[in-house]
Amino acid sequence: MIYNPFPMRVVSKREEAPGVRTLKLEFVRQEDHEFFKANYRTGMFGLYGIFGEGESTFCVASPETRKDYIECTFRQSGRVTTTLADADAGDIVTFRGPYGNRFPIEGFEGKNLLFIAGGIALPPTRSVIWSCLDQREKYGNVTIVYGARTVADLVYKHELEEWKHRDDVNLVLTVDPGGETPDWQDHVGFVPSILEKVAPSADNTIAVLCGPPIMIKFTLNALGKLGFNESNVYTTLENRMKCGVGKCGRCNVGSVYICKEGPVFTAAEVSAMPQCDL
Amino acid sequence: MTRILPKNRLDDCIAAWRSAGFSVLAPVRRSDLSRFEEVERSEDMALDLVLTERTIKDHFFPQTEPLIKYSIKKHDIDTQEMVPPERKRVFFGVRPCDASGLAIDDPLFGWDYRDEYWFKRRDNAVIVTIACTTSDDFCMCSSVNLSPDSTKGSDVMLRPLQNGSGWQVEALSDRGNALLGPISSILKEGSDATASTASVPVRFDVDKVMAWLADPASFESHFWKEISVRCIGCGSCTFLCPTCHCFDIQDEGDTYTGIRRKNWDSCSFPMFTMHTSGHNPRNTQSTRWRQRIMHKFNYYRGKFGVNSCSGCGRCTRQCPVDMGITETLQAITNLTK
Numbered sequence: 256m257i258y259n260p261f262p263m264r265v266v267s268k269r270e271e272a273p274g275v276r277t278l279k280l281e282f283v284r285q286e287d288h289e290f291f292k293a294n295y296r297t298g299m300f301g302l303y304g305i306f307g308e309g310e311s312t313f314c315v316a317s318p319e320t321r322k323d324y325i326e327c328t329f330r331q332s333g334r335v336t337t338t339l340a341d342a343d344a345g346d347i348v349t350f351r352g353p354y355g356n357r358f359p360i361e362g363f364e365g366k367n368l369l370f371i372a373g374g375i376a377l378p379p380t381r382s383v384i385w386s387c388l389d390q391r392e393k394y395g396n397v398t399i400v401y402g403a404r405t406v407a408d409l410v411y412k413h414e415l416e417e418w419k420h421r422d423d424v425n426l427v428l429t430v431d432p433g434g435e436t437p438d439w440q441d442h443v444g445f446v447p448s449i450l451e452k453v454a455p456s457a458d459n460t461i462a463v464l465c466g467p468p469i470m471i472k473f474t475l476n477a478l479g480k481l482g483f484n485e486s487n488v489y490t491t492l493e494n495r496m497k498c499g500v501g502k503c504g505r506c507n508v509g510s511v512y513i514c515k516e517g518p519v520f521t522a523a524e525v526s527a528m529p530q531c532d533l
Numbered sequence: 534m535t536r537i538l539p540k541n542r543l544d545d546c547i548a549a550w551r552s553a554g555f556s557v558l559a560p561v562r563r564s565d566l567s568r569f570e571e572v573e574r575s576e577d578m579a580l581d582l583v584l585t586e587r588t589i590k591d592h593f594f595p596q597t598e599p600l601i602k603y604s605i606k607k608h609d610i611d612t613q614e615m616v617p618p619e620r621k622r623v624f625f626g627v628r629p630c631d632a633s634g635l636a637i638d639d640p641l642f643g644w645d646y647r648d649e650y651w652f653k654r655r656d657n658a659v660i661v662t663i664a665c666t667t668s669d670d671f672c673m674c675s676s677v678n679l680s681p682d683s684t685k686g687s688d689v690m691l692r693p694l695q696n697g698s699g700w701q702v703e704a705l706s707d708r709g710n711a712l713l714g715p716i717s718s719i720l721k722e723g724s725d726a727t728a729s730t731a732s733v734p735v736r737f738d739v740d741k742v743m744a745w746l747a748d749p750a751s752f753e754s755h756f757w758k759e760i761s762v763r764c765i766g767c768g769s770c771t772f773l774c775p776t777c778h779c780f781d782i783q784d785e786g787d788t789y790t791g792i793r794r795k796n797w798d799s800c801s802f803p804m805f806t807m808h809t810s811g812h813n814p815r816n817t818q819s820t821r822w823r824q825r826i827m828h829k830f831n832y833y834r835g836k837f838g839v840n841s842c843s844g845c846g847r848c849t850r851q852c853p854v855d856m857g858i859t860e861t862l863q864a865i866t867n868l869t870k
Contacts, residue, residue, distance in 0.1 A: 257648055258600045258793070262610045306610070306786075307605075307786055309784055336809070346607075346608070347609070494806065494814065495807060498782065500645060502642065502646075503781070504779030504780070504798075504800065531820070
């Protein structure tokens with residue numbers, strides 16, 4: 256019933272970057288897994304929790320093409336995430352979801368894809384990336400632009416390595432000035448300026464953009480200069496949530512409930528929201 | 534000829550409902566705040582109150598309620614949903630504004646994911662409303678398209694007789710009809726005149742308010758800062774509101790055993806929207822007050838086709854700094870004159 260989470264067993268955990276962990280979770284009960292398989296689509300979110308501490312909201316980082324498990328990636332910052340970060344293989348945590356809307360990836364078929372992510376916002380983007388890469392033949396060129404403050408802060412390093420070596424993916428990595436290491440061979444600079452430099456074509460292209468608000472703001476400017484229409488740019492918003500199902504009353508931006516009408520929006524939809532409520 | 538419930542048979546009425554398995558709740562005076570409580574005798578009822586200070590919302594969406602009992606052993610977790618018992622309850626002497634409040638919140642708790650904690654209580658409650666013959670300076674039902682005798686959310690409507698000897702009885706739903714069964718021998722036929730309902734002046738123009746709120750330019754108006762400068766963010770107006778439904782979910786217990794609870798929360802509080810990162814979309818009292826007004830008279834309407842206000846006026850009546858929704862909506866009405 257509503258509010259009662261699924262128990263999830265921790266299969267493994269991975270240190271992605273300082274303070275950032277990925278947990279791979281499997282369903283304890285078959286019926287919960289069936290529900291997830293029937294309902295999960297890329298872009299949806301969940302509430303991850305530990306009884307005694309509470310629940311935190313973040314995206315499902317694994318793609319809709321791989322539904323045997325759930326991966327979640329989070330920065331250890333509050334009470335719940337600190338306890339989740341301590342969970343070991345075999346431990347039981349909880350999941351409620353999947354909630355919210357999704358990236359309409361069927362509509363992306365036959366188009367070029369441009370993924371842009373900053374820092375800890377790669378996880379939601381990565382769910383869409385793999386959902387598309389797992390059906391690679393349906394899409395045109397795939398470009399991934401990913402930046403973090405420092406080399407250490409890049410998450411999913413093993414997958415970045417994999418994408419780098421695929422000839423059907425164009426991976427553009429960058430770190431903020433000062434965040435590079437002596438052996439860093441990729442770009443140095445902020446995501447918006449690197450994006451302008453790489454200048455992917457807006458022609459027949461869908462952009463998926465996730466990152467901190469300030470990065471989104473400047474990247475949208477850059478995309479505008481490159482000729483992208485706001486209705487072809489998708490992003491995902493987050494806000495503090497408690498229920499996840501449109502009742503507890505806090506996650507709205509203007510009249511839009513992030514948990515119900517989101518978390519996935521086009522840039523055009525975001526522009527229509529009262530900006531000072533974001 | 535209509536059915537009449539004589540006032541001097543009220544104790545028989547309570548007894549009949551109790552023997553039919555109902556608990557009877559009615560307005561009761563308390564040294565702190567008057568409220569609805571279970572009563573066994575009519576003399577405990579405070580039916581002369583214009584309005585109880587606390588709302589009947591307390592009995593459907595309690596200030597704190599257990600959701601889930603959990604117990605955890607290392608690799609095993611046991612949860613038990615603490616759904617409220619199906620207890621038959623009569624709420625006697627509800628005011629039309631409070632009855633409407635329940636009806637306003639029904640779609641919120643029911644859309645998409647159904648909140649059984651609300652509906653288990655709703656489905657087993659019968660609302661017996663008494664039309665208002667008195668009002669005070671804070672009542673504002675007539676300003677939100679309701680009235681001192683509106684029937685929204687009620688199962689039975691009682692209209693006081695002019696001679697004060699009882700009430701004219703009208704069943705408004707199947708549940709209300711069924712409730713009159715056990716007291717059919719108490720009710721009598723009569724044609725006594727009913728007292729005139731209270732006269733509640735219209736205090737603001739709700740259509741103008743809605744139009745102004747719907748204008749995107751209003752969102753960033755300086756108006757919000759001026760009108761909310763007195764607000765101390767105490768949350769009283771939200772807790773005493775019959776339609777405010779925002780809540781928090783918190784665990785009470787430890788790593789091994791405890792209870793996950795749903796607690797009232799308030800858009801007046803800074804923590805309500807605070808991100809873990811420290812970013813807060815509504816980081817000032819004026820943005821929080823704007824949220825409250827917008828939610829009630831714009832957003833809620835957009836989702837459920839009705840304003841989230843039943844005009845009880847408690848937000849103004851109980852505000853420690855003498856603010857409240859009425860003043861804001863009057864100011865908006867004047868803005869657009």
